[in-house]
Amino acid sequence: MEIIQIVGLGLLATILIxxxxxxxxxxxxxxxxFTGLFIFLYLIGRIEAVISMLVELADRTGIPTVYLKTILKMIGIAYIAEFGAQIVRDAGQESVASKIEFAGKVLILVMAVPIIGVIVETVVNLLPGGS
Incomplete structure (x- = not known):
């Protein structure tokens, strides 16, 4: 199993560290x-498989791909911000790590605004007397 290999690598790296x-x-x-980066690169293939499955699902259901791409970008920002913050924490810089996490949250919020607008517009149109 892949998780056993990843955990084994993590334990070996921890002992060496x-x-x-x-x-x-x-x-x-x-x-x-580098251990964290290696694990991330090892999982890229799995991430690509999930993304392609989600794109196929969105195509079959008729969901505009712009929404799916935006959501995937938001998820990517969350993962990258967390990964970067953990590396910075490993270096003992908690305050910088907090700023990275904050920046990730702000960027996610900025990307979410158009989707929130569409959701609000849809709800208003569903209400009686909506435009």
Whole structure:
């Protein structure tokens, strides 16, 4: 199973990081960052499969792809912001990590505004006396 390989890699990296951290803290940080990046790149194929399935589902149901693309971008922003914040936290910079997470939330909100507008417009049209 893939999760066993990922957890094994994580445990091995953790042990190496703990050993190296005392002598060379910068190398320990780099090892942690590269381990996270490797795991992310390992999962890209799975992410692509999910995205293609969602696009196919949207095509079959008639949902405009612009909405699906926007939602996928929002999810991507959330994952990237979390990943970046965790790397920065590993370096001991909690305040910078919080700013990365905040920026991700603001960008998601900005991207959500058009979708929220469509939802509000649809609800208003469904109400009796709506335009």
């Amino acid at each position: 703990l050993v190296i951290k005392e002598q060379k803290p910068i190398f320990a940080f780099l090892l942690a960052a």
